[in-house]
Amino acid sequence: MSEKPTSRGRMVTAAAHLFQKRGYHGTGLIEILEASGAPKGSFYHHFPDGKEQLAEVAMAMAGEVVNAMIDRAFANATSFSEGAARLTTDIADWFERSGFSEGCPVTSVLLETVPGSERLTAACQAIFQSWIEAAEAQALRLGRADPNALATGLLIALEGAWIVARAQRSRRPFEIAAALLINSGDRAS
Amino acid sequence: MSEKPTSRGRMVTAAAHLFQKRGYHGTGLIEILEASGAPKGSFYHHFPDGKEQLAEVAMAMAGEVVNAMIDRAFANATSFSEGAARLTTDIADWFERSGFSEGCPVTSVLLETVPGSERLTAACQAIFQSWIEAAEAQALRLGRADPNALATGLLIALEGAWIVARAQRSRRPFEIAAALLINSGDRAS
Numbered sequence: 001m002s003e004k005p006t007s008r009g010r011m012v013t014a015a016a017h018l019f020q021k022r023g024y025h026g027t028g029l030i031e032i033l034e035a036s037g038a039p040k041g042s043f044y045h046h047f048p049d050g051k052e053q054l055a056e057v058a059m060a061m062a063g064e065v066v067n068a069m070i071d072r073a074f075a076n077a078t079s080f081s082e083g084a085a086r087l088t089t090d091i092a093d094w095f096e097r098s099g100f101s102e103g104c105p106v107t108s109v110l111l112e113t114v115p116g117s118e119r120l121t122a123a124c125q126a127i128f129q130s131w132i133e134a135a136e137a138q139a140l141r142l143g144r145a146d147p148n149a150l151a152t153g154l155l156i157a158l159e160g161a162w163i164v165a166r167a168q169r170s171r172r173p174f175e176i177a178a179a180l181l182i183n184s185g186d187r188a189s
Numbered sequence: 190m191s192e193k194p195t196s197r198g199r200m201v202t203a204a205a206h207l208f209q210k211r212g213y214h215g216t217g218l219i220e221i222l223e224a225s226g227a228p229k230g231s232f233y234h235h236f237p238d239g240k241e242q243l244a245e246v247a248m249a250m251a252g253e254v255v256n257a258m259i260d261r262a263f264a265n266a267t268s269f270s271e272g273a274a275r276l277t278t279d280i281a282d283w284f285e286r287s288g289f290s291e292g293c294p295v296t297s298v299l300l301e302t303v304p305g306s307e308r309l310t311a312a313c314q315a316i317f318q319s320w321i322e323a324a325e326a327q328a329l330r331l332g333r334a335d336p337n338a339l340a341t342g343l344l345i346a347l348e349g350a351w352i353v354a355r356a357q358r359s360r361r362p363f364e365i366a367a368a369l370l371i372n373s374g375d376r377a378s
Contacts, residue, residue, distance in 0.1 A: 023301035025215035103300045107352050111292045111300055112212030114355055121356075128356045152353065153365050160349025163296050164341065166303055167310075167317045176342050180369050 007038035008046040016058040020102035024055060024109045024120075055109055056123045062105030063127035067134050069094075074138040083138055084154050084181040091158055092165070092174035100169040104162050131155055157181050196227035197235040205247040209291035213244060213298045213309075244298055245312045251294030252316035256323050263327040272327055273343050273370040280347055281354070281363035289358040293351050320344055346370050 005013070014036035018027040029051060033040050047053045069090050077083030095102065106127050113120040132151045139147030161177035194202070203225035207216040218240060222229050236242045258279050266272030284291065295316050302309040321340045328336030350366035 022305060023212055023214060025212055026301045101304055106356075108300050110352065110356060111297050112215045115290055115358070116211060124356050128353065149365050149368070152362060153369050156346060156349035156353050156362055156366050157369065158349065159352045160345035160347065163299065163348045163352075164317065164345050167295075167299060167314050169304070173341060173345055176338050177345050179338070180342050180346065 007036070007042050010036040011038050011043070011046065011054065012058050012061055015054050016062055016105055017098075017102060019055065019058060019108045020098070020105050021108075024051075024112045052117060052119050055113075055120060059106055059109060059120075059123050059127055063130060066105075066127075066131055070131060070134040070138070074135075074141075077138070077142070080139050080142050080144050080150055081182040083142075084135075084157075085178045087154070088158060088161070088174050088178040088181070091162065092171045095162060095165060095174075096171060100166060103166060104159055107159055107162070128155065154181060196225070196231050199225040200227050200232070200235065200243065201247050201250055204243050205251055205294055206287075206291060208244065208247060208297050209287070209294050210297075213240075213301045241306060241308050244302075244309060248295055248298060248309075248312050248316055252319060255294075255316075255320055259320065259323040259327070263324075263330075266327070266331070269328050269331050269333050269339055270371040272331075273324075273346075274367045276343070277347060277350070277363050277367040277370070280351065281360045284351060284354060284363075285360060289355060292355060293348055296348055296351070317344065343370060 011032060015027070015032045018032060018035060021027075029043065032054070033043060044050070047057075070087060073087035073090055074083035077086065106124050109120060110124040114124055115121050132148070132155055135151035135154050136147045139150045144150055157177040157180050158174075161173040164173040165171065200221060204216070204221045207221060207224060210216075218232065221243070222232060233239070236246070259276060262276035262279055263272035266275065295313050298309060299313040303313055304310050321337070321344055324340035324343050325336045328339045333339055346366040346369050347363075350362040353362040354360065
């Protein structure tokens with residue numbers, strides 16, 4: 001039961017990729033419309049509040065994608081560091097598939113708009129928080145002490161690796177991040 | 190022997206802060222000129238290649254600042270993790286002084302321009318590489334095995350903490366990053 005993506009859906013997907021590649025201000029509405037193939041006249045129909053609203057929706061979509069990746073990576077894990085290593089590999093695969101050119105969908109917007117834009121600040125905070133909570137739930141399930149610090153450490157390592165990997169055009173920073181997490185992740189077990 | 194900053198110097202400093210706050214494309218030349226108080230006509234005299242050249246110079250300046258911070262943080266350290274913890278605290282102080290609003294001077298440009306701009310890609314790569322080499326030299330001095338992975342892990346943890354701290358408006362991510370590094374940093378000792 002595959003649905004044909006709507007113009008709205010195509011605009012959101014195109015925006016997400018362009019923001020990940022060139023950031024929020026580096027991406028123009030005309031580029032987004034061209035990449036999506038959506039009719040120009042439809043933009044303000046779908047996004048009456050303009051580009052900020054589109055970015056909010058695009059980040060929320062990417063937020064759900066990563067939440068699902070977290071759940072999948074930890075589904076069969078028997079330790080926090082095993083799930084963390086699997087998640088790190090999955091994010092590295094995603095990054096490599098983009099030709100080493102697309103950053104984290106939240107960070108790419110955050111660095112230009114937080115705390116300047118109230119709306120996008122709230123959106124970035126909420127998505128990071130949802131990722132931390134998803135990882136925290138797994139740390140709790142796996143019987144770990146201090147699950148919030150562990151989950152936040154996982155987010156820190158992933159975000160840092162994504163940036164260094166982009167400069168180096170390499171998966172190696174993700175491997176180094178996984179090693180940081182393994183050492184910290186099993187210490188308290 | 191304090192020198193009055195030149196117009197060129199003021200433009201570079203103003204650009205560095207604005208890029209750290211709003212990113213590369215989110216910062217206009219007019220804002221940079223206004224913030225620097227430099228005469229408008231002088232911009233292309235100092236930066237004939239335009240904004241890309243200004244960003245390259247601003248990042249190189251910030252690169253030197255961080256290199257000096259690395260050397261200072263490790264100067265009296267008796268272990269890699271001690272120096273790493275000191276550096277993490279110093280970066281957190283810098284970030285807090287900006288009102289939790291200014292990101293890493295390299296990352297703020299990197300996420301919008303790498304690999305799209307050849308010139309800025311080369312600049313970001315060179316600065317990250319210089320930071321890794323500075324930390325690597327300290328790891329070697331402190332007798333550590335695999336100094337490159339340790340130094341890269343330090344950069345990953347710092348960059349990740351800087352991003353999560355910006356969303357959370359808090360120093361805590363830097364403390365969590367330091368804990369990740371302590372656990373990994375002393376493992377092989």
